[in-house]
Amino acid sequence: MNRLLENRNFLGLAFMLPAAVLLLLFLTYPLGLGTWLGFTDTKVGRAGAWVGLDNYEYLFGDAVARLSLFNTLFYTVVASVIKFALGLWLAILLNQNIAFKSAVRAVVLLPFIVPTALSAIAFWWIYDAQFSIISWVLVKLGWIDTYIDFLGEPWLARLSTIAANIWRGVPFVAICLLAGLQTIPPSLYEAASIDGARPSQQFWYVTLPLLTPIIAVVMTFSVLFTFTDFQLIYVLTRGGPLNSTHLMATLSFQRAISGGALGEGAALATAMIPFLLAAILFSYFGLQRRAWQQGGTDK
Amino acid sequence: MSNIDRRNFLKMSAGLAAGAATGEVLAQDKKAAAKPAAGVPTLNLKPEKGAKLRVLRWKRFVAGDEELWLANTKKFTEKTGIEVRVDSEGWEDVRPKAAVAANIGSGPDIIISTFEDAHQYPDKLVDVTDVANYLGAKYGGWYDSSIAYGTAHGKGKKWIALPMGCAGNALVYRDSHMKAAGFSTFPKDTAGLLKLMQALKAKGTPGGFALGNATGDGNVWTHWLLWAFGGKMVDAKSNVVINSPETIKALEYAKELYQTFIPGTLSWLDPNNNKAFLDGQISVTCNGISIYYAAKTSPDAKLKEIAADIGHANMPIGPVGRPTELNLVFPMMVFKYSKYPNAAKEYLRFMMEKEQYEPWQQAAMGYVTQPLKAYESNPIWTVDPKHTPYRDAMKIMQPNGYAGEMGYASAASMADFIVVNMVAEAASGSKTPKEAAERAEKRAQRYYKV
Numbered sequence: 001m002n003r004l005l006e007n008r009n010f011l012g013l014a015f016m017l018p019a020a021v022l023l024l025l026f027l028t029y030p031l032g033l034g035t036w037l038g039f040t041d042t043k044v045g046r047a048g049a050w051v052g053l054d055n056y057e058y059l060f061g062d063a064v065a066r067l068s069l070f071n072t073l074f075y076t077v078v079a080s081v082i083k084f085a086l087g088l089w090l091a092i093l094l095n096q097n098i099a100f101k102s103a104v105r106a107v108v109l110l111p112f113i114v115p116t117a118l119s120a121i122a123f124w125w126i127y128d129a130q131f132s133i134i135s136w137v138l139v140k141l142g143w144i145d146t147y148i149d150f151l152g153e154p155w156l157a158r159l160s161t162i163a164a165n166i167w168r169g170v171p172f173v174a175i176c177l178l179a180g181l182q183t184i185p186p187s188l189y190e191a192a193s194i195d196g197a198r199p200s201q202q203f204w205y206v207t208l209p210l211l212t213p214i215i216a217v218v219m220t221f222s223v224l225f226t227f228t229d230f231q232l233i234y235v236l237t238r239g240g241p242l243n244s245t246h247l248m249a250t251l252s253f254q255r256a257i258s259g260g261a262l263g264e265g266a267a268l269a270t271a272m273i274p275f276l277l278a279a280i281l282f283s284y285f286g287l288q289r290r291a292w293q294q295g296g297t298d299k
Numbered sequence: 300m301s302n303i304d305r306r307n308f309l310k311m312s313a314g315l316a317a318g319a320a321t322g323e324v325l326a327q328d329k330k331a332a333a334k335p336a337a338g339v340p341t342l343n344l345k346p347e348k349g350a351k352l353r354v355l356r357w358k359r360f361v362a363g364d365e366e367l368w369l370a371n372t373k374k375f376t377e378k379t380g381i382e383v384r385v386d387s388e389g390w391e392d393v394r395p396k397a398a399v400a401a402n403i404g405s406g407p408d409i410i411i412s413t414f415e416d417a418h419q420y421p422d423k424l425v426d427v428t429d430v431a432n433y434l435g436a437k438y439g440g441w442y443d444s445s446i447a448y449g450t451a452h453g454k455g456k457k458w459i460a461l462p463m464g465c466a467g468n469a470l471v472y473r474d475s476h477m478k479a480a481g482f483s484t485f486p487k488d489t490a491g492l493l494k495l496m497q498a499l500k501a502k503g504t505p506g507g508f509a510l511g512n513a514t515g516d517g518n519v520w521t522h523w524l525l526w527a528f529g530g531k532m533v534d535a536k537s538n539v540v541i542n543s544p545e546t547i548k549a550l551e552y553a554k555e556l557y558q559t560f561i562p563g564t565l566s567w568l569d570p571n572n573n574k575a576f577l578d579g580q581i582s583v584t585c586n587g588i589s590i591y592y593a594a595k596t597s598p599d600a601k602l603k604e605i606a607a608d609i610g611h612a613n614m615p616i617g618p619v620g621r622p623t624e625l626n627l628v629f630p631m632m633v634f635k636y637s638k639y640p641n642a643a644k645e646y647l648r649f650m651m652e653k654e655q656y657e658p659w660q661q662a663a664m665g666y667v668t669q670p671l672k673a674y675e676s677n678p679i680w681t682v683d684p685k686h687t688p689y690r691d692a693m694k695i696m697q698p699n700g701y702a703g704e705m706g707y708a709s710a711a712s713m714a715d716f717i718v719v720n721m722v723a724e725a726a727s728g729s730k731t732p733k734e735a736a737e738r739a740e741k742r743a744q745r746y747y748k749v
Binding site (some may be wrong): 043044046058062063064127128129130131146147149150151152153154157237238240241242243254255257259260 | 402566710729
């Protein structure tokens with residue numbers, strides 16, 4: 001026994017065991033089960049039979065599923081790009097010496113702290129066809145005559161849901177990037193200014209390269225959160241109008257849980273995985289390629 | 300598939316044949332049916348010793364419902380010593396929970412869910428035929444729709460669930476606005492409804508019906524519309540026949556009707572029409588009695604004024620010449636995994652007895668319409684004439700998945716908003732009626748393939 005406890009390999013395994021069990025039990029198993037369900041025609045309340053790629057074939061031919069794929073990509077790309085731009089901008093602003101710095105930083109985090117369902121309900125009222133505060137203000141100002149149909153027109157609904165997602169997601173990006181900015185040693189900026197670098201050059205040649213590793217991590221998370229968004233859509237539109245805001249996650253829920261087609265819903269959810277993997281790989285390899293960022297030295 | 304039985308069955312009036320088939324004695328005469336029958340032997344269900352029950356039900360829409368339901372439950376516990384815990388969840392969440400409970404074989408003893416849930420997992424449910432026959436014999440018989448929802452394959456033989464009743468829907472309108480638009484009474488047919496809606500729009504007091512993915516309000520009125528023109532998702536053999544000239548007619552009508560709506564209905568979810576109506580922004584919508592309940596019980600003078608001005612009318616009759624409403628039916632299911640099936644059945648029996656059921660209906664101001672004919676005489680339906688249209692909700696409705704059998708396919712088609720999307724596409728002009736019907740057909744075929 002004693003000898004076993006002194007064995008480094010055994011100890012290593014023993015220490016890893018709890019984490020490994022947790023991962024297997026709560027991540028690998030459900031993921032595997034979900035993937036397996038996607039290849040069956042399981043319905044709620046009755047076991048299914050293996051149907052191979054049947055679900056995927058159907059989903060590929062299904063206009064609503066294709067629309068949800070387009071919606072999801074559009075939603076993710078537009079929201080992520082804007083969240084990144086706004087988040088970086090906000091982080092740089094917050095990194096300056098401003099009055100009440102910590103208070104301001106805390107306030108910036110607020111949208112992220114409010115439970116999604118709550119902020120979604122607030123947006124639901126803001127976008128309401130009859131009671132929208134935005135429309136009300138604009139009508140009172142005399143700028144428009146009729147209320148804006150935020151969630152009733154397909155494109156307007158897409159943009160409105162994206163705006164709500166951005167509002168919620170920017171603080172996360174901003175605060176993480178701010179943390180990244182603060183790890184950059186001031187001496188680098190001093191050296192740069194001694195060399196005569198303008199602020200824009202400092203940003204381009206000092207800030208950005210040093211920030212890319214954290215950008216990669218933050219944006220990976222941000223893309224994952226956005227791609228799998230559910231609550232916001234579920235509260236605001238349920239995927240309407242005319243399914244124009246249905247994301248893969250919401251459609252998967254609608255088909256699997258409300259509709260009882262567990263197999264098809266699982267297939268739809270599984271179909272999201274390649275996209276998520278692609279996003280992870282892109283940020284991993286695309287943004288962290290330089291040797292010094294991985295602990296080596298540039299040649 | 301036993302559609303022929305069911306089709307024949309539906310033709311039969313007042314569930315008479317079904318009653319005969321189950322050996323129950325049904326009163327033929329409607330007047331006799333309106334009173335509880337005397338001399339029905341009491342049912343001895345022998346609840347298990349030390350039984351404890353868990354009940355999951357949908358969360359109330361009107362406060363009085365929950366108060367009385369819990370009070371009645373307490374009465375049951377006092378009488379029988381059986382502890383009952385009642386949990387409520389938002390009505391759309393009950394369905395998936397019930398499905399999961401059925402799937403994994405564990406959960407609440409009784410689940411009060413929605414629509415055709417009992418037909419999705421009939422073999423997981425306790426046979427409640429004895430309670431159903433007892434109640435049917437005592438309270439004037441079950442309506443056709445009750446039998447369709449409550450019995451296996453709608454055949455009227457084996458009861459797999461007891462309908463608690465349904466949340467009736469009707470057209471809720473502002474009487475003064477209707478009169479100002481030149482109508483003295485509410486139109487009884489679809490053509491008249493269109494004229495009224497056009498006149499209301501011209502007067503600047505439009506109506507509006509939910510066209511977003513609104514699980515309740517959206518599905519209810521679009522199914523009524525489809526059926527009113529003779530369209531249907533499937534025929535009696537469950538072949539998808541939605542792409543039909545009748546459907547196209549319904550969609551063309553929807554297109555004209557949509558022109559009269561207040562802007563924004565494509566985004567409407569279930570609560571929107573209530574809010575808009577109570578704010579005085581719309582003068583006609585399709586809803587349960589909850590709008591009236593909210594207005595009438597509100598301390599706000601403005602809402603009280605609206606309440607006085609509210610009128611209710613049954614959904615107009617379309618070219619098919621008979622009522623085609625869809626209403627939200629609540630099946631009460633006892634699951635086989637329950638350790639106390641007899642206690643559960645006893646609880647349901649108790650709650651459906653006149654002493655409990657009628658006061659409960661009254662407290663809910665008629666939010667739930669009875670599944671048993673005798674309760675038509677409940678004074679709640681006549682104490683305020685505005686309640687009366689909701690009285691007949693179960694009598695005149697058509698069941699889910701009409702004209703096919705209820706089950707997985709009908710539930711999934713509705714959960715996927717096939718009819719709502721079809722009507723919304725055609726009404727808004729984003730697709731022609733023909734295209735919308737074709738798309739719906741394609742989507743429905745997937746579910747009915749199984």
